[in-house]
Amino acid sequence: MDYLLEQALNGFSIGAQYSLLALGLAIVFSVMGLVNFAHGEFIGVAGYAMFAMAAMGIANPWLLVLFAVVTVVVVALVLERIAFRPVRDAPPTTGLLTAFGVGIVLQNLFLLMVSPRPKAVPALSVLNSTFEVGGYNFTILQCLEVGVTSVAIAALVWFLKGTRVGLAMRAAALDFTTVRLMGMRANRVIATAFAISGLLASIAAIFFIARRGAIDPFMGLLPVLKAFVACVLGGFGSLPGAVVGGLLLGFIEVLLIVLLPDKLAGLRDASVFLIVGAILVFRPQGILGRSVELGDKTA
Amino acid sequence: MLEIEGACINYGPVSAVRNVSVKVEQGEIVALLGPNGAGKTSLLSAAMGLRPLAAGSVRFKGEDLRKLDTENRVRKGLTLTPEGRKVFANLTVLENLELGAATRKKGAEIHEDMEMCFGLFPILAERRHQTGGSLSGGEQQMLAIARALMSRPSLLMLDEPSLGLAPRIVGQIFRLIRDLRDRGLTILLVEQNAHEVLRFADRAYVLSTGECRYAGPASRLHDKGALMQAYIGELVA
Numbered sequence A: 001m002d003y004l005l006e007q008a009l010n011g012f013s014i015g016a017q018y019s020l021l022a023l024g025l026a027i028v029f030s031v032m033g034l035v036n037f038a039h040g041e042f043i044g045v046a047g048y049a050m051f052a053m054a055a056m057g058i059a060n061p062w063l064l065v066l067f068a069v070v071t072v073v074v075v076a077l078v079l080e081r082i083a084f085r086p087v088r089d090a091p092p093t094t095g096l097l098t099a100f101g102v103g104i105v106l107q108n109l110f111l112l113m114v115s116p117r118p119k120a121v122p123a124l125s126v127l128n129s130t131f132e133v134g135g136y137n138f139t140i141l142q143c144l145e146v147g148v149t150s151v152a153i154a155a156l157v158w159f160l161k162g163t164r165v166g167l168a169m170r171a172a173a174l175d176f177t178t179v180r181l182m183g184m185r186a187n188r189v190i191a192t193a194f195a196i197s198g199l200l201a202s203i204a205a206i207f208f209i210a211r212r213g214a215i216d217p218f219m220g221l222l223p224v225l226k227a228f229v230a231c232v233l234g235g236f237g238s239l240p241g242a243v244v245g246g247l248l249l250g251f252i253e254v255l256l257i258v259l260l261p262d263k264l265a266g267l268r269d270a271s272v273f274l275i276v277g278a279i280l281v282f283r284p285q286g287i288l289g290r291s292v293e294l295g296d297k298t299a
Numbered sequence B: 001m002l003e004i005e006g007a008c009i010n011y012g013p014v015s016a017v018r019n020v021s022v023k024v025e026q027g028e029i030v031a032l033l034g035p036n037g038a039g040k041t042s043l044l045s046a047a048m049g050l051r052p053l054a055a056g057s058v059r060f061k062g063e064d065l066r067k068l069d070t071e072n073r074v075r076k077g078l079t080l081t082p083e084g085r086k087v088f089a090n091l092t093v094l095e096n097l098e099l100g101a102a103t104r105k106k107g108a109e110i111h112e113d114m115e116m117c118f119g120l121f122p123i124l125a126e127r128r129h130q131t132g133g134s135l136s137g138g139e140q141q142m143l144a145i146a147r148a149l150m151s152r153p154s155l156l157m158l159d160e161p162s163l164g165l166a167p168r169i170v171g172q173i174f175r176l177i178r179d180l181r182d183r184g185l186t187i188l189l190v191e192q193n194a195h196e197v198l199r200f201a202d203r204a205y206v207l208s209t210g211e212c213r214y215a216g217p218a219s220r221l222h223d224k225g226a227l228m229q230a231y232i233g234e235l236v237a
Helices: A002-032 A037-055 A061-087 A092-113 A122-128 A140-162 A164-174 A176-181 A186-212 A221-234 A239-259 A262-282 B040-048 B070-075 B093-100 B108-120 B122-126 B137-149 B167-182 B194-200 B224-232
Strands: A130-133 A136-139 B002-011 B014-024 B029-033 B055-060 B078-081 B155-159 B186-191 B203-208 B211-217
Touching: A002 A037, A002 A136, A002 A140, A002 A164, A002 A186, A002 A221, A002 A239, A037 A061, A037 A092, A037 A122, A037 A186, A037 A221, A061 A092, A061 A122, A061 A186, A122 A140, A122 A186, A136 A140, A140 A164, A140 A186, A140 A239, A164 A176, A164 A186, A164 B093, A176 A186, A176 B070, A221 A239, A221 A262, A239 A262, B002 B040, B014 B029, B014 B040, B014 B055, B014 B186, B014 B203, B014 B211, B029 B040, B029 B167, B029 B194, B040 B070, B040 B078, B040 B155, B040 B186, B070 B078, B078 B137, B093 B108, B093 B137, B108 B122, B108 B137, B122 B137, B137 B155, B137 B167, B167 B186, B167 B194, B186 B194, B194 B224, B203 B224, B211 B224
Parallel strands: B029 B186, B029 B203, B078 B155, B155 B186
Antiparallel strands: A130 A136, B002 B014, B002 B055, B203 B211
């Protein structure tokens, strides 16, 4: 029973990271139809921002976290302005290639400016200390992951329901042209989407880095892939779908860690994707995705 | 108020509108008529800045609009209720109206205007917490018009407001359009339902295959023969 509870919390905290990343992908996708594969590099940006600060002698973990979050949001806004805005009206493949290009440029910047090898970022290791409540052991990190992710999602829901830009973002997911007809500035809506995606990614990045204690130039590749899978699993473009998909992916992963014998540990990611594939066979539109009718003039 | 002059609009190599001029004066209802594919919607899109003009000019209250994007044209008092209504299906009626007021400062005035809209369309007040997608076609058209009014426009452009609606609802929508004109709004109305519209429009333009076939008083088209000739024949005016 204890074991089950522990593993459930594990699944939840890993799933929370995927959810945050998947939400960022889904928000940008829903307003501009772009799958931002450079999203994973936000993790790298957060990591190297903290590394740079630590190298300058700043050790306070809260300051590092704050600096990482601000840096990622600023980088997200700058990328939107200089890389994605110029190709906004281009065919979707152009946006996709731009995203890959941006990702490669960032990875190589980390590689050239710091090092191709992993670097330690130990400042957040305090988060890995455990505490005991009623006979159960938790790490601070796990509780933060669950708590902060819940707060972030609640704040996002408030933003999307309670503010005009939020309303516009929801409306733009279905019909951006009509949102512009209301006089809503397209640039503002899209820049806000990027800022939010950066903010959510930076939170995920901090958890990710706290777990690993190290950074490397290509650390964003696997997480962005998982986030993409989470989006597909939940229903692409659906924000609740991204959360559900991320959590489910986390649970499936932890379940496989527990169930797969050590000899087969190497097959873990492959098994995860196999299960995801099987779910999609039965529900191709994703768990919360709606099947879309194609070919209608008013659609 | 609105002056479109010598407008040409292309879709790639295809020319959709050739050298069309349309003028709308303060307080008028102007009907833009013509069969499918005549270029009516393209012309409205160009007026809103959603489509580029290959040639020609658009002026609104004497100001050249060509350098302004869609968002800023709305701020000048121009608004378009697009073809197919395009209410935000995933947003509630209230949220749709709130977005309609996107160009204005938040505050009490917006709530007053919402109440005004609910006065015009009592059914929307009843459905204020329902999503746009759950409304009937007629209710969606009412919501689309109400949403457009929330920006406090001086010129309202309506693209096929009667499309797909039951005759009784169409009558209701047309009555409302006249009411809005009596309240001081200027209206440019695209319709296929020519006979009905000509009864209350001040002036009319007939477009066919991208060219202007008639420009003049709506009353001159009351006669069926004249209308037919404008649609399929040579220039009458």
